[in-house]
Amino acid sequence: MKLDKQARTLDLDPRDPDFFNDPYRYYAVIRSECPAFYWNNYNQWCFSSFGDVNALLRDKRFGRQILHVATRAELGLPDPKPHLTHFDAVEAHSLLELEPPAHTRLRTLVNRAFVSRQVEKLRPEIAQMTHDLIDQFASQGHVELIRQFAEPIPVSVIARMLGVPLELTGNLLDWSHRMVRMYEHAPTKATELAADEAAQQFSDCLRKLVAERRQAPKDDLLSHMIATERKGERLSDDELVSTSVLLLNAGHEATVHQTGNAVKAILENGLNPSELFADATSSEATVEESLRYDAPLHMFTRYALQDVQLDKHITIKKGEQIGLMLGAANRDPSQFADPSSFKFNRTDQANVSFGAGIHFCLGAPLARLEMQVSLPILFERLPGMALQGKPCYRDAFHFHGLESLNLNW
Template sequence: MTILPDFLHINPQTRHVSLDGRNPAFYSDPNRVYALLHEHCPTFYWEEQRQWFFTGYDHVNGLLRDRRFGRQILHIASREELGLPEPLAHLENFNLAERYSLLELEPPEHTRLRTLVNRAFVSRHIEKLRPEIAKLAERLIDGFEGQGETELLSSFADIIPVTMIARMIGIPDEMGPQLLKWSHAYVGMYMFKRTRQDEYAADRAAGEFSDYVKGLIAERRREPREDLLTHMIHTEHKGQYLTDDELVSTTIVLLNAGHEATVHQIGNSVRVILESGLPPADLFRDEAATERTVEETLRICAPVHIFQRWALEDVEIDGLSFKRGDKVSLILAAANLDPNKFSDPLAFKPDRQEAQNLSFGAGIHFCIGAPLARLELNTVLPILFRRLPGMRITRTPVVKDVYHFHGLERLDLAWRQGSPAL
């Protein structure tokens, strides 16, 4: 019989689970809990969250694509009909910034916005950025290589994704630190048990972020450039252009989604590779090996764990009845550990040839920035391990208390100085 940790209580008969999402014993090592959920009840009611959650690969994959569920509900029913409270007054700026977010819309609005943006993120366009990403990574490493040690998130991981997505949109490099501050405050809205202070910080960041983007939009209308923002302003879809509010929401979601998860994933990937003990020279021996290594790090330590959806009609899933307006949660990171799809799922095995990980989602809301994130990881990780031979972790990494995101507070590294390892 499996012994559960003290902070986890599972009733397989009722499929009810009690678990504090802000408990460090959980968010520091969520994979251990996910494995227990797979063993006892992969579909469960999380008592503290008052919601049903799915962890099974087939259920998560299916629900991501199921058009009976959506990211939006108020387009088919009123708050009064659904018994939903009115929006909080102190979140006015945040709610306005989210109103036209690609992550929150359903067709036809989602189709129109995504069509206007998607061309810039297809793989053949993104691939052209590889030399620029590599050059940035090499320059950052030049700045700390001679010291023999660094804190990788602040010196490397934080900088690359925000710089690249900002350049694509048309934002100067020097805005990077401010964009990070806005983004960190903004995504505080998605944390479990967020505080009123978190909400005030997110709303303030949303207001400042929006004002900055509105200024950029005005500039690009006067002086168009070869960047994504200009493209979004001046490109039409079936005779329609994006409104200023749509442009603000889309720019903010692209900036946040374009770097927040990748920052976490660079740190997560380096950690899992170093802790695996596998030789980097083998993991990054060629392009194919590098791609397999990156996909395995995305599978075993995904940066975003939960994606929520509304039931758009009455529906039954896994023996459970949901009514229109019910919300369900899909744990992407747990689906990546389903023992029915992955052998020895808690082990880091880059040579796997099993199911595709679900870290970027699926269906119409598949992460638009996935090609960019994958390119950044496939480019910078081999450079990092080549330039810093014998890299090792010098302080036990601490995971951020930001569940349902998963990333490190810091990653302290040291290496031997000498000839390259790869």
């Protein structure tokens, strides 16, 4: 890594295994020497302190979308790539890629299903699913936790919520994995083609399902979204497809990796699960601390919706992107005492792992519940669990999750 404090520039390849396996060592240096810096590899200003990340996520001068305030020609942006037509069509109506008023309208229409009291009803179902999965490997003495435990729970929960048949789970995972690779640094043409094909197959599948539910509604989120109306507004078919794709993808990718990261952190630090999961309150605090300690999503971007002068050295021009480094903010010593220690009972818990502002994670109550239910059961049923070898992170800096997590007992 080359950090030039004077010029406020950073040269650091996000695909360097030393970095993506332990970004926190790098964050500590960057944050203390030059917390706001121009990351040459991304060609954008990036922010790593808790104060900046938290404030910029809420700053209305920045947004996830730019084409509602300027044209491509005005911004000098290239034309959309023809081989990404299907992918772009899904993104066009995605809640995550919209700004008010379109964002407000869509978010209001789906919000109800994801509020805490609604998702709380899933508690018994998640507990049962957790036990059933553990039954499948408990007697074997070893497991690869990501594929056999962390992945199936959130995928099945979100698929069931939406009303997507469970036999499609394999396809969902494949489509989702291919699509989220687009958010990695500098996707290749092969990644783009794979993502576009996945988006097409995913959309076709959901469009068929929407048509079926229109004919014969069921008690599932898809049917509710079709019927939902607010001030005479309904979701169009394109919006239904985009929203369902987003919910299915966002509904598991991060939770899978957060589950793996949490188990790794607890075992690696030799923490006492009976204390961490002693009751509902400590389980909630443990999950929260695991989100701060080793978050699954490390960087989100925003467009400047106008020219913004952030300090006397940093001017962001309208249409330029900035990078907000959630993983670095969560370890900022000016916000968290002893930030590199996993302390489930800390009183300074206010991490940014679910973001902040209008795009704050819609699924946070669901993700929290899934982990608050599944992790205590896992540690209670397999008290002798230990790491088998040193787990490696995937070569995807933004999606900070493990390649695999081999455990034995």
